[in-house]
Amino acid sequence: MKAHDGMYIGGEWRPASGQDTIAVVNPADEQVIGHVPAGTAEDVDAAVRAARAAFPGWAATPPAERAARIGALRDVLAARKDEIAETVTAELGSPLPLSQAVHAGVPVLVAGSYAELAASYSFEEKLGNSTVLLEPVGVVGAITPWNYPLHQIVAKVAPALAAGCTVVLKPAEDTPLTAQLFAEATQEAGLPAGVFNLVTGIGAVAGQALAEHEDVDLVSFTGSTAVGRQIGATAGAAVKRVALELGGKSANVILPGADLAKAVNVGVANVMSNSGQTCSAWTRMLVDAERYEEAVGLAATAVAKYVPGERVGPVVNAKQQARVRGYIEKGIEEGARLVAGGPEAPKDQGYYVSPTVFADVTPGMTIAQEEIFGPVLTILRYEDVDDALRIANDTVYGLAGAVWGADDEEAVAFARRMDTGQVDINGGRFNPLAPFGGYKQSGVGRELGPHGLSEYLQTKSLQF
């Protein structure tokens, strides 16, 4: 795999300030595929200064011209989609078809949506005798995770650019090659120097330096709740804007009148996709007592199709593998019934975890409360609809979810009572314009579409 040995700052690849590097490992075979520089506070400072210098010019660029540059970025991502898919497969381990359709495909959609929004959005509104100007917040520090390496970057950078902000990105240490490819794409798309900057490195050093930098106006973070809490506290102390996209433990609620086979099959596919490393995954399936055993049987059959190394890839690294296997052991220990998979690694090489299904899971169990971030489905039993609602809302998280009912009306009535940011009704399709983000401890702020754009704007009102 191609790897740059510098940082992308001010429109060029510059030598890193230090000598340390990060080895990038392919989780499917545990081989080192490249090295990238481990950024320091000095690299972060250089990148923030470049972003600051570029800010006035980019902020003053007419929205139609910003739209054209984001459109060009979308075109480069589309033209390089095979290379992107291969890079994501190499550093994340996801099967190539998934990398092509989702990891490479969705960012093209999202970038395209922001090319359109930049051109059509009203950056000015009238309110009585006031004109309200919607102005870019300034320099954005973006910190992203490895689970959807390019999507997480584009979901922050595209709206920031559309708003007129400039960006410094610190991507996950496990997936820096995709981030370097994205930096190349911004250059190829003709973004002015300094509008987008990349510092690879580890979270505790480069990430923390970026979150703490006094000349960053907004920190946008996606990742674990533990780190998000820390970043929120740092931003609060400095009185700066912060957006946090954190964990989830979403419910897939199958109401008594729903098509059970369809709801179970789609639900299993949702959890197994990307080896379960999806913050919005519906990891808790809720089924009524009457059809419970039928649902468990259907889930066990469905999951058998997810063969490790074929349809399901490894998890990202050895630490995540150990963590997920620990949760499976915990589930057994706490008395859940294992109906598929288990804690043993299914392959000798690579960080694989067996696709696992637990039945007889009760709401208080660790595996029903904590984000596992692996191919592990829990199935819970409810007595009636109010009981289902209680269980669905009984976690600290509230990121996503699904409801299946006899019709949309019944499912929507239930969804209205859920404490969560996004709900798919009877298998509703992904919408790149729909706001994505959490209730409760799943986060602060929204990404995607016009709501995602507004995160990067601040208002100034002029009275006449």
Ligand code: NAP
């Ligand atoms: P993480 O540590 O929160 O990583 C997210 C990003 O934050 C990475 O770029 C990381 O850098 C950086 N970071 C880490 N510590 C930081 C700090 N002190 N200051 C600033 N930035 C920092 O998540 P993880 O360790 O990769 O995964 C752990 C768990 O988080 C997973 O098991 C899962 O439950 C959850 N997770 C959630 C999402 C989501 O989309 N909501 C995504 C990934 C993980 P490094 O790459 O160097 O750590």
Ligand code: MG
């Ligand atoms: Mg980490």
